[in-house]
Amino acid sequence: MVPYKQGRNYQTGQKLPSLRNLSASLSVSIPTVKQAYIELERQGLILAKPKSGYFLTHQCTSEQPRKARLPNKPMAVSRQQLIEDVFKSIHQPHNLALGVANPVAALPITKTLNRTMRRVMSVMGDKALHYGSVAGYEPLRRQLAFSYMEYALPLAPDDIIITNGAQEALNIALQCVAKAGDVIAVESPCYFGILELIENLGMLALEVPICPEDGLTTQDVEKAIGKHPVKVCVFSSTIANPMGCVLADDAKQQIVELLENNDIPLIEDDVYGDLYFTKKRGIPAQKYSKKGLVITCSSFSKTAAPAYRIGWIATHKFSQRCAQIKRSLSGSSSHMIQITLFEFVRSGDYERYLTQLRGVLVTNKARMINMLQQLLGESIRISDPKGGCVLWLELDKSINSADIFQLALQQNISVSPGTLFSPSNRYQHCIRLSYGLPWNDRVEEGLKVFADICRSVFPSQ
Numbered sequence: 326m327v328p329y330k331q332g333r334n335y336q337t338g339q340k341l342p343s344l345r346n347l348s349a350s351l352s353v354s355i356p357t358v359k360q361a362y363i364e365l366e367r368q369g370l371i372l373a374k375p376k377s378g379y380f381l382t383h384q385c386t387s388e389q390p391r392k393a394r395l396p397n398k399p400m401a402v403s404r405q406q407l408i409e410d411v412f413k414s415i416h417q418p419h420n421l422a423l424g425v426a427n428p429v430a431a432l433p434i435t436k437t438l439n440r441t442m443r444r445v446m447s448v449m450g451d452k453a454l455h456y457g458s459v460a461g462y463e464p465l466r467r468q469l470a471f472s473y474m475e476y477a478l479p480l481a482p483d484d485i486i487i488t489n490g491a492q493e494a495l496n497i498a499l500q501c502v503a504k505a506g507d508v509i510a511v512e513s514p515c516y517f518g519i520l521e522l523i524e525n526l527g528m529l530a531l532e533v534p535i536c537p538e539d540g541l542t543t544q545d546v547e548k549a550i551g552k553h554p555v556k557v558c559v560f561s562s563t564i565a566n567p568m569g570c571v572l573a574d575d576a577k578q579q580i581v582e583l584l585e586n587n588d589i590p591l592i593e594d595d596v597y598g599d600l601y602f603t604k605k606r607g608i609p610a611q612k613y614s615k616k617g618l619v620i621t622c623s624s625f626s627k628t629a630a631p632a633y634r635i636g637w638i639a640t641h642k643f644s645q646r647c648a649q650i651k652r653s654l655s656g657s658s659s660h661m662i663q664i665t666l667f668e669f670v671r672s673g674d675y676e677r678y679l680t681q682l683r684g685v686l687v688t689n690k691a692r693m694i695n696m697l698q699q700l701l702g703e704s705i706r707i708s709d710p711k712g713g714c715v716l717w718l719e720l721d722k723s724i725n726s727a728d729i730f731q732l733a734l735q736q737n738i739s740v741s742p743g744t745l746f747s748p749s750n751r752y753q754h755c756i757r758l759s760y761g762l763p764w765n766d767r768v769e770e771g772l773k774v775f776a777d778i779c780r781s782v783f784p785s786q
């Protein structure tokens with residue numbers, strides 16, 4: 326084996342010295358070298374190949390997608406048919422699920438959750454299967470309220486309402502503070518579930534563009550509310566889907582102040598908040614609220630199990646009204662699953678799992694960006710998410726991602742076409758890909774097929 330030499334340059338794809346070799350050359354312990362390699366892998370600089378060792382990854386930085394130019398007028402939404410068509414296709418179990426944002430698939434926690442649920446059933450018996458209270462299992466609400474104490478956010482258990490996922494939380498929050506015909510400001514691009522809600526509730530969407538690096542700007546929000554009668558804003562708390570950008574805490578504070586000065590409620594969607602790749606978790610916008618006009622929506626879907634369908638709303642001012650709407654929509658959420666999640670969090674398993682999951686996702690992200698850069702080079706722009714589980718790709722303007730979507734499906738690969746994420750048919754040339762899956766040969770093969778498909782629709786030079 327070639328001994329490690331200090332100052333030596335390594336080429337892309339080259340094998341790095343073994344742990345033992347490097348530890349001997351540098352006179353440091355093997356665990357120290359291992360730790361350093363793990364950190365480099367986390368940063369996407371090197372790649373571990375099973376039974377082969379560590380390799381230097383390809384390092385080229387592709388450009389970020391551009392901030393969109395938007396019509397800047399409220400509009401009725403009609404995405405439902407498109408969403409339905411895409412959903413039918415992407416949720417086929419045999420497809421490689423690059424179109425589904427399901428981060429926990431990258432590191433399933435099934436065994437632990439099963440064990441916890443069995444324990445709950447044996448201790449609680451029939452009671453676990455009974456109806457629970459409308460607002461949800463009190464110990465879980467207490468625990469969630471307690472978790473907001475970390476940000477000095479004074480929420481009581483009664484300020485938390487358990488829902489069927491974040492989707493129901495957003496639905497209830499919207500119904501609570503707006504009605505049909507009202508203008509709802511959303512980020513652009515925006516998570517399509519929010520657009521579908523706006524459509525169903527007969528409201529109008531106003532797109533506010535987000536910057537790929539920093540998310541929303543106060544100026545853009547100010548412009549939107551200055552020009553149009555915005556009733557409510559629905560924005561990501563910190564980590565946006567599909568762009569993956571992070572809204573800095575000071576920008577968040579300015580936006581909350583601006584909205585509250587104009588008596589505009591903010592519904593913050595915090596489902597990806599715990600899946601951050603930055604040093605610290607972003608602070609919920611509600612922390613900066615002085616008038617109580619911020620309603621926080623989140624869930625365990627991206628951090629434990631989407632099938633459990635457990636989410637929550639956190640609001641003091643609107644809690645009673647939200648509970649009424651919850652009762653009318655679905656009564657209560659599954660009692661047994663709430664108890665299971667409570668035990669999962671209480672045991673410390675949840676926090677340990679989140680740390681591992683973030684590590685896997687950040688590595689997957691680096692792998693996927695590296696592969697796409699190698700396969701498609703400068704012909705695409707790729708987002709650099711600071712959290713979450715999706716990449717946003719921008720292709721040549723002439724390309725229709727609906728064609729790529731169809732061609733990929735024929736090869737049993739699901740992707741999300743860009744038009745899902747805008748009410749105004751923007752982002753036709755964009756695609757969202759998820760790296761929330763267990764990384765294996767099938768993913769790598771699938772990405773190669775995806776790149777071939779993209780190349781086949783690229784305009785000829």
Ligand SMILES: Cc1ncc(COP(=O)(O)O)c(C=O)c1O
Binds near residue numbers: 518
């Ligand atoms: C940004 C965002 N908000 C809300 C949801 C809905 O989450 P849940 O599955 O908890 O209803 C999703 C799911 O994909 C999402 O990506």
